[in-house]
Amino acid sequence: MLLRVGELAKRTGLTVRTLHHYDEIGLLVPSMRSDAGYRLYRRQDVARLHRIQALRSLGMSLADIGALLDRPSPSLTAVIERQIQELERKIADQSLLRDRLVALHQQFENGDEPEMDDWLKTLEMMTMYDRYFTPQELDRLPLYQADDERQIEWKALIGEAEALMRQGVPPDDRAAQELAKRWMMTLERDTAGDPTLLDKLNAMHANEPEVQAQMGISAQVSEYVMQAFAQSKLAIYQRYLNEEEFAFMRQRYPQRMHEWPPLMAKLRQQLEQGTPPQAPAVQQLAREWLELLRSFAGDDPATHEKIRRANEQEPALQASVWMTERMKEYLGKAIAYLPAS
Amino acid sequence: MLLRVGELAKRTGLTVRTLHHYDEIGLLVPSMRSDAGYRLYRRQDVARLHRIQALRSLGMSLADIGALLDRPSPSLTAVIERQIQELERKIADQSLLRDRLVALHQQFENGDEPEMDDWLKTLEMMTMYDRYFTPQELDRLPLYQADDERQIEWKALIGEAEALMRQGVPPDDRAAQELAKRWMMTLERDTAGDPTLLDKLNAMHANEPEVQAQMGISAQVSEYVMQAFAQSKLAIYQRYLNEEEFAFMRQRYPQRMHEWPPLMAKLRQQLEQGTPPQAPAVQQLAREWLELLRSFAGDDPATHEKIRRANEQEPALQASVWMTERMKEYLGKAIAYLPAS
DNA sequence: CCTTGACCCTCACGCAACGTGAGCCTCCAA
DNA sequence: TTGGAGGCTCACGTTGCGTGAGGGTCAAGG
Numbered sequence: 001m002l003l004r005v006g007e008l009a010k011r012t013g014l015t016v017r018t019l020h021h022y023d024e025i026g027l028l029v030p031s032m033r034s035d036a037g038y039r040l041y042r043r044q045d046v047a048r049l050h051r052i053q054a055l056r057s058l059g060m061s062l063a064d065i066g067a068l069l070d071r072p073s074p075s076l077t078a079v080i081e082r083q084i085q086e087l088e089r090k091i092a093d094q095s096l097l098r099d100r101l102v103a104l105h106q107q108f109e110n111g112d113e114p115e116m117d118d119w120l121k122t123l124e125m126m127t128m129y130d131r132y133f134t135p136q137e138l139d140r141l142p143l144y145q146a147d148d149e150r151q152i153e154w155k156a157l158i159g160e161a162e163a164l165m166r167q168g169v170p171p172d173d174r175a176a177q178e179l180a181k182r183w184m185m186t187l188e189r190d191t192a193g194d195p196t197l198l199d200k201l202n203a204m205h206a207n208e209p210e211v212q213a214q215m216g217i218s219a220q221v222s223e224y225v226m227q228a229f230a231q232s233k234l235a236i237y238q239r240y241l242n243e244e245e246f247a248f249m250r251q252r253y254p255q256r257m258h259e260w261p262p263l264m265a266k267l268r269q270q271l272e273q274g275t276p277p278q279a280p281a282v283q284q285l286a287r288e289w290l291e292l293l294r295s296f297a298g299d300d301p302a303t304h305e306k307i308r309r310a311n312e313q314e315p316a317l318q319a320s321v322w323m324t325e326r327m328k329e330y331l332g333k334a335i336a337y338l339p340a341s
Numbered sequence: 342m343l344l345r346v347g348e349l350a351k352r353t354g355l356t357v358r359t360l361h362h363y364d365e366i367g368l369l370v371p372s373m374r375s376d377a378g379y380r381l382y383r384r385q386d387v388a389r390l391h392r393i394q395a396l397r398s399l400g401m402s403l404a405d406i407g408a409l410l411d412r413p414s415p416s417l418t419a420v421i422e423r424q425i426q427e428l429e430r431k432i433a434d435q436s437l438l439r440d441r442l443v444a445l446h447q448q449f450e451n452g453d454e455p456e457m458d459d460w461l462k463t464l465e466m467m468t469m470y471d472r473y474f475t476p477q478e479l480d481r482l483p484l485y486q487a488d489d490e491r492q493i494e495w496k497a498l499i500g501e502a503e504a505l506m507r508q509g510v511p512p513d514d515r516a517a518q519e520l521a522k523r524w525m526m527t528l529e530r531d532t533a534g535d536p537t538l539l540d541k542l543n544a545m546h547a548n549e550p551e552v553q554a555q556m557g558i559s560a561q562v563s564e565y566v567m568q569a570f571a572q573s574k575l576a577i578y579q580r581y582l583n584e585e586e587f588a589f590m591r592q593r594y595p596q597r598m599h600e601w602p603p604l605m606a607k608l609r610q611q612l613e614q615g616t617p618p619q620a621p622a623v624q625q626l627a628r629e630w631l632e633l634l635r636s637f638a639g640d641d642p643a644t645h646e647k648i649r650r651a652n653e654q655e656p657a658l659q660a661s662v663w664m665t666e667r668m669k670e671y672l673g674k675a676i677a678y679l680p681a682s
Numbered sequence: 683c684c685t686t687g688a689c690c691c692t693c694a695c696g697c698a699a700c701g702t703g704a705g706c707c708t709c710c711a712a
Numbered sequence: 713t714t715g716g717a718g719g720c721t722c723a724c725g726t727t728g729c730g731t732g733a734g735g736g737t738c739a740a741g742g
Contacts, residue, residue: 006689011548013472016690021729036737038690050551054464057471059438062728076460080446087439091432097400098428105421119417123395130398131354207352210391347718357719362700377708379719403699 002032003041012049027066028052058083096135100126121214128211132204133197141197143190150190154215157183161221171224177232180225181316188322195264195322202261230254236317240310245303252296259292264322267331277333286334343373344382353390368407369393399424437476441467462555469552473545474538482538484531491531495556498524502562512568518576521569522657529663536605536663543602571595577658581651586644593637600633605663608672618674627675 009016022028023039028049032040041049048069055065060083068079104126108119129144138144160179169176191197204211205222212218230253238246263285270282277286297303311317350357363369364380369390373381382390389410396406401424409420445467449460470485479485501520510517532538545552546563553559571594579587604626611623618627638644652658 004690015729017729017731020692025728034690034737036690037692038737047551050465050468051461054461054468057468058442058464077446077449080442084439084442084446087435087442091435091439094428094432094435097398098425098432101399101421101425101428105418105425108418120392120395123398124391127391127395127398210388345719356700358700358702361720366699375708375719377719378721379708 001043003046005039005041008041008046008049011046012053014053022049022052022062025062025066027062059087124210125214128204128208132200137197137200140192140194141190141201142192143201153186157186158216158221161225165221165224171227172231172235173228176224176228177235180228180232183225184229184321191322193322193324195261195268198322199261199265226257227254230257233317236314237307237310240306241303245298245300245306248298249296256292256295261322263288263292264327268322268327271327271330277330278337282330282334283338286331286338289331290335290338342384344387346380346382349382349387349390352387353394355394363390363393363403366403366407368403400428465551466555469545469549473541478538478541481533481535482531482542483533484542494527498527499557499562502566506562506565512565513572513576514569517565517569518573521566521573524566525570532663534663534665536602536609539663540602540606567598568595571598574658577655578648578651581647582644586639586641586647589639590637597633597636602663604629604633605668609668612668612671618671619678623671623675624679627672627679630672631676631679 003011005016005019008014009019019028019039023030028045030039030041030045032042034040051069052065055068056062058080060068060079064079068076104122107122129138129141133141133144143150157179161183164173164176164179171177171180187198191201205215205217206219234246234250234253237249241249267282267285267289270279270285275282277283293304293307297307344352346357346360349355350360360369360380364371369386371380371382371386373383375381392410393406396409397403399421401409401420405420409417445463448463470479470482474482474485484491498520502524505514505517505520512518512521528539532542546556546558547560575587575591575594578590582590608623608626608630611620611626616623618624634645634648638648
């Protein structure tokens with residue numbers, strides 16, 4: 001029962017080269033050589049090879065197989081479980097990819113042979129979203145599931161904004177403010193009211209000129225809308241503040257309002273992780289929050305009180321802007337725990 | 342808008358090494374270098390990189406991407422379709438593997454920590470079957486889905502055969518013949534009556550000592566059963582033949598009967614492929630069939646006629662042995678088309 | 683006895699898409 | 713002017729073999 005490589009190869013369905021390779025890496029070293037140097041495999045070698053093939057068929061690497069065969073492993077079931085999990089991960093990944101490809105394929109199916117450019121642009125957008133959002137987030141991001149209606153809605157909003165800008169309408173104009181409010185409400189809806197999603201979306205728009213181009217939202221437009229939104233809120237606060245307070249706030253608020261979204265996002269994440277309000281991380285966020293408030297409202301507690309009253313009484317300030325009741329409550333507790341400074 | 346590698350890497354989520362690599366293979370060569378040799382990427386380079394990333398996210402190889410971007414490909418949808426198909430193949434393969442692993446895992450789940458050897462033996466058997474049968478065949482092979490009942494049944498049959506052999510009972514003994522008939526019927530059932538499966542199973546048993554050991558069917562046992570089966574058929578034919586004819590047949594039949602299964606398998610495959618009986622391949626098989634018949638029945642047409650009559654009238658010859666009515670009819674036609682020689 | 687042809691041997695490069703140093707250069711701020 | 717961050721070019725490693733190149737071995741046939 002001495003087999004030469006060729007014979008063993010034929011019997012096992014492997015190639016001679018493969019057996020050479022196994023020899024080289026010490027996985028299966030034939031226990032004999034002929035005088036001429038031919039590899040001679042004995043029954044025990046063949047048995048080992050069968051085990052190797054068995055384990056290979058489970059997708060194990062040659063290194064792992066060698067380790068497993070050479071010393072009695074602690075737990076074989078554990079090995080299998082690992083293999084299963086890895087396989088399931090791969091399958092999940094590939095299924096996702098396939099679904100996406102199929103969707104893409106359908107999208108361009110009617111309307112024969114799309115232009116290369118349209119094609120790639122769509123693809124690029126998809127990969128952009130991939131870079132800024134996790135798959136779970138994408139699932140929760142309505143903007144990503146963009147149906148035609150949503151597209152049209154946004155096109156209209158953008159068009160209006162551009163028109164106002166072209167006409168030189170200032171951001172504190174009533175029309176601009178109304179547009180900004182609608183814009184923000186739509187945006188809130190399309191980010192599922194999640195400030196984390198909003199924040200990432202903002203980051204994406206800020207960093208990727210191509211996204212701006214594709215969506216049609218230039219940096220100017222978004223800045224204009226932001227300012228108009230700020231003005232719409234200022235207009236409300238004005239009714240609660242005296243002249244001096246309002247003048248102060250009017251100067252500072254528009255510059256600092258960009259800082260809300262990331263702060264809200266972080267707060268929301270802590271809330272969802274169930275971090276208690278007195279935890280250091282949350283306390284830090286509360287401090288930053290107060291800091292931001294002071295930066296445009298000054299240090300006078302009386303002013304702060306007025307702003308709080310406005311927030312409570314004005315429906316326009318209550319609605320929307322990614323602040324839920326739970327968030328307000330959580331923030332309130334965190335602030336209450338802050339040592340008086 | 343000139344970016345250095347590090348910056349571009351950061352913005353795209355790639356590594357510097359990856360960008361170097363793309364440069365090396367000519368996929369993305371920065372359109373500028375600084376005086377110090379630093380790679381400088383312009384807007385157009387960034388755009389190209391975005392496209393590269395988009396296509397990569399579809400699972401395309403760098404080579405393919407390069408080809409696609411450098412000349413306008415004929416059909417992009419075709420590319421995607423290819424990707425989808427490849428993905429589905431991979432997914433199918435991996436799902437199969439996972440199912441198998443899960444099954445294996447469950448098999449050993451109860452009965453804490455199995456012995457490495459049992460483990461590997463089971464696995465080895467699985468890979469053996471894999472080598473001799475296609476996945477579709479395995480699906481159709483009842484023996485492979487071996488439940489406990491089947492196992493016990495075969496253990497019993499093998500035990501009986503071994504006992505008879507030990508006791509020195511000759512294959513032409515009544516008891517041996519009865520056992521052989523039951524054996525063949527069980528085997529027919531467990532190969533789903535498909536001679537192709539039978540043939541491959543035989544090949545596996547003949548070539549793989551380990552399979553014999555695992556199943557407990559030694560070459561001696563299977564030869565004994567074969568001979569007993571031959572004797573059981575001879576006993577029937579005897580009633581139709583004269584003494585001389587039977588003496589001739591008795592001498593030859595046991596030696597040649599091994600040749601039936603492969604011949605039946607080939608014939609069945611032709612039948613299933615819908616090959617007409619007058620096709621050369623089928624004609625060749627018919628010739629071989631007649632040749633085999635002559636080899637143990639002699640050249641006298643009268644003898645052949647007697648055998649045919651026996652086959653028609655004897656239920657024991659009708660039943661089983663992997664010959665269906667359709668097969669008989671097909672073979673009959675093929676023989677009828679043979680030029681008289 | 684010599685020649686085929688089928689096998690066998692040992693290098694050693696190739697593949698895909700980078701990861702990971704090593705050794706050296708450049709730039710900018712302190 | 714010095715230190716640290718970032719850049720450069722080799723060049724080897726990874727995984728599991730495929731694919732020659734160049735050269736022995738062995739049994740059969742002329």
